Amino acid sequence: MKKTFDITIFGATGFTGGFILLEVLKTAPKTFPGQQLRVAVAGRSRERLERLVASLPSTENASGINPAIIVADATDETSMRAMCRASNAVIAAAGPFRFLGEAVAKACIQEKSHYVDITGEPEFFENMTFKYHDQAKEAQVSIVHVCGFDSIPADMGVLYTKQQLERTRNALPSSIEMFFKLHVAGNAGVAVHYATYETAVHGFGSAAMLRQLRRTANRPQIPKVGPVLQVNPKPHWVHKVAAYTVPFFFADPSVIRLSQQLVLQDKDLQSVRFPPVQFSAYICIPSFKILATTIFASTMFGLLAKYEWGRKLLLKHPRLFTMGVFSHEGPTKQQLAETSFSETFFAEGFSKELRDKHPDIETLRRVKPDVSIVTSVSGPEPGYVATSKMVVQACYTFLLQKEMVPNGVLTPAVAFARTNLIERLQEQGIVFSTVQDASK
Secondary structure: OOOOEEEEEEOOOOOOHHHHHHHHHHHHHHOOOOOOOEEEEOOHHHHHHHHHHHHOHHHHHOOOOOOOEEEEEOHHHHHHHHHHHHHEEEEEEEOOOOHHHHHHHHHHHHHEEEEEOOOOOHHHHHHHHHHHHHHHHHHHEEOOOEEEEEEEEHHHHHHEEEEEEEEHHHEEEEEEEEEEEEOOOOOOOOOOEEHHHHHHHHHHHOOHHHHHHHHHHHOOOOOOOOOOOOOOOEEEHHHHHOEEEEOOOOHHHHHHHHHHHHHHOOOHHHOOOOOOEEEEEEEEOOOOHHHHHHHHHHHHHHHHHOHHHHHHHHHOOOOHHHOEEEOOOOOOOOHHEEEEEEEEEEEEEOOOHHHHHOOHHHHHHHOOOEEEEEEEEEEOOOHHHHHHHHHHHHHHHHHHHHHHHEEEOOHHHHHHHOOOHHHHHHHOOOOOOEEEEEEE
């Protein structure tokens, strides 16, 4: 089916959508030399879309792309299908996705348009996988969630780490611990836009629904290779990262689990099979003062988000409940420039020699791994700068290497395991590296 547009950005007038559009305009000439990428911006308001296109700085648009405008509303199925019918690939940037995302993904499947998004909402993307995976396969469409900071660094980082263990020492991965750090270089501090806060409020409030969804989906258990990875649920100091840590409470652990369950469950994903691994994740906090503040704020947030009145209170006063971090204004250019992130992966596995002595998984559970490796994924400010880079490169993969991407409702590691996405992310400053080579 011939499409009018190569890429349509749905939610382009939103805070993150604007970053995504600028990233497309900046990177398209190098990625598609000699080819004029056909780009459209979509949303509910024609007036806002027209203002967006008129405001594009010429310095940011070396490609000469003049985005077309599509008026589309997630509550209007006819407009959603018309948008997807015209689009080869859609970047969904309008959230909260639990309210707006399903209409886009469903229309993409109906009109045979590929899809990536920037959601970090486990209830949403696990529900979409449960409801639409088989339909997407039948339509020969790829729907790939969590293609921003949630959760390309973690999901592709785990895949990269497994690959390094296998390639450098022919080792079978056993466990991976991930430690996330946010780096702030200046005095401007950190800020996050209200849309992200709104998503988090509703996410905390629907934890019971997520547990019920997982029981209904009845996904396969992930085999444990090697001794059980001990997860510390309490705040504690970790010497190897020189920081206090708390369990990672964003989407990454859910995504890593779903990636492994998908390849265990779906025989059609044999070509992207990778070995199961035990996974845990932590957030690094540099000082005890910040740790205490984080614990207090997250406890209050979690308690209030359980109740409708509490969610209304949280949504009405984002600055108050986050000590000024979340606001309707979002981060300044200085704050974006002074912020970066890193995720460090400490992995263990079994060498071929040890596996030859203990050839079955049950025996390996009683044996200490004899191979280790440390890897890292790092990049610029994660929420908007890195997210726009990652989701745009993920979308480009449909145009460059679709034959290497399976069909279905997928996570990044499952969708892009056989592509060169990591190499292209490296070129955009999202750095995958080996910090310490595998060794006994």
